[in-house]
Amino acid sequence: MELINIDETLEMTRQELRTKHNNYLNPGFMKMLSLLGFDKKFVRAEGTKVWDDNGIEYLDFLGGYGSLNLGHNPEEVFNALDKIKGSPNILQAAPGTFNAALAENLAAITPGNLQHSFFCNSGAEAVEGAVKLARRATGKSKVISAKGSFHGKTMGSLSVSGRDKFKAGYFPLVPECTQIPYGDDEALREEIDENTAAVILEPVMGEGGVIVPPEGYLSTVSEICSQNNIVFILDEIQTGLGRTGKMLACEWEQITPDIICFAKSLGGGVFPIGAFITTPELWNKAYGRMEEALMHTSTFGGNALATGASIATINSILDNNLPERANEHGEYFINSLKQLDDKHDMIKEVRGQGLLIGIEFNSPEKSVLNKLSKGMLEKVSQEYTGAFVAEKLQNEYQVLTAFTLNNPNVIRLEPPLIVDKEQIDYVVDSLDKLLDHHGDFFKLAFSSGKKAVSSFFKRD
Incomplete structure (x- = not known):
């Protein structure tokens, strides 16, 4: 061996x-990467930049799906880990030091009386824990979420996610999980019944195509939940810790949900960690008695290295005013992209909040080629336009991005919060040039490689 x-x-x-x-x-994933030219070997990363094995430099505007708020390999996080080195990392028979400090910090940065935290290893686990808490504390079982939402791919988190494609082949999922249109408070009122335990939403629907809800929607949902004794879970896994221009996206409407979920950037892009925080009332209803204290646990959750990295991350985000920076640079970025929207017919809409930005592309539904293909061109464009744009940005302009999972006709622009305006200008200019050269879906698709296009048509 x-x-x-x-x-x-x-x-x-x-x-x-x-x-x-x-x-x-x-x-299968490797084949997809190869067809789109995404199979490079990257060997070094720092801040907003990565380098491949040929020494070519790229700007990372994907940012680990929001995990890299501090950028790649943040020195302040590694410095903190050097100080922790030698401490017990996993020691279950004693109270942890670093998880206690992180829990206090989460209580400090979250609104209202959110106080008790649970630590795990990912966003999906945080959602699982939040839903379990809501069901146990209320004694009810129905959970309402939004169509197009994304909360993870474990059985429980998938059950409250909103795209059927990812659910196929896994039924039956967790029962009594239903979806309503995002942004529609009347639909929520109609769906609520006496067995409803929780409503779970994203403040901005990330994988759904970076959908920003109507103003006042989240506060209305909060009121509805409060009036009906329903637990309101806010999934801040992608939006939290400065991404939208506030430390937490719920601050935009000054609401206090009953549970907030964290992950992604919580570990500074260095260690995987997830968490949820809730009120003493809910925690005590679910796990307050000694015989209930071990009902929901995680072997690696709250380990010293992960929670120590998170302590350093939160402090760095606040010390460097990254939420304010994300708000300023996000507004500049969105305004610059909207100028491209006015110029290029292929862009349907630019939307976002802070440095969580999506660009949706038009489909060629009225074109002659689409009619000749019996609608197949439109179908392929709805699934792969974002992928083809991302391929061009990476391979011709050295900009890393990707499409959103539940709306692949949208590319996300989610750079580290340390990005500067010069880098933003480069990405805007690159996209402008790309659309100048490949101004419609047909040109874009076939310039991305006949092999890739042929493969996509055969699959669909």
Whole structure:
């Protein structure tokens, strides 16, 4: 038996990397990456930039789906980890030091009387824990979420997510989970019944295509939940910690949900960590007695390194005024992109909040080619326009981005919050040039490679 060591791993070639992914990981995903030219080997990262094995520099405007608010390899987080090194990392038979400090910090940055935290390893786990808490505390079971939402892919979090594509093949999921249109408070009122335990929403629907709700929607939902004794869960996994221009997106409407979920950037882009925070009232109803204290636990949740990284992350975000920076640069970015919207017919809409921005593209439903293809061109464009734009941005302009999972006709622009205006200008200019050269879906698709287009048409 021969095992690969770290030195050999670092020396792995791009072809060896592709082969190992095909043999030992996810060959379907590897095929998708290869068709779009996303199969590069990146070897170094710092701040907003990454470098491939040919020494080519790229701007990262994907930002780990919102995990890299501090950028790649933030020095302040690694400095904190150096101080922690040598402390017990996982010690279940004693109260932890760093998770206690992080829990106090989360209580300090969240509104109202949110106080008790639970730590886990991911956003999906945070959502699972929040839904379990709501059901246990209320004694009810129905959970309402939004169509097009995304809360994770474990069985519970998938049950409250809003796209059927990701649910197919996994039924039956957790029962009594229903979806309503996002932004429609009347639909929520109609769906509520005496068995409703919780409503879970994103302040901005990220994977749904960066959908910003109507002004006042979240506060109305909060009022509805309060009037009906329903737990209001706010999924701030992608929007939290400065991303939308406030430390928390719920601050825009000055609401206090009953539970807030965190993950992604909480670990500074260094350690995986998820969390939810809730009120003493809900916590005590669910887990307040000693015999209930171990009803929901996690082996690695709250370990010293992850929570220590999170302490450093929160302090750095606030010390460097990153929420204010995200608000200023986000407004500048969105306004610059809206000028492209006026110029290019292919852009349907630019929307977002802070540095969580989406660009939706038009479909060629009225074109002659679409009619000749019996609507297939429109169908493919709705699934892959975002992918083709992202391919051009990466391979021709060295800008990393991606489409949103539940609305793949939208590309997300979600750079680290440390991004500067010069880098924003470069991305806007690159997109402008791209759309000048490939001004409609047909040109864009076929310039992305006949092999890729042929594959997509066959699959659909």
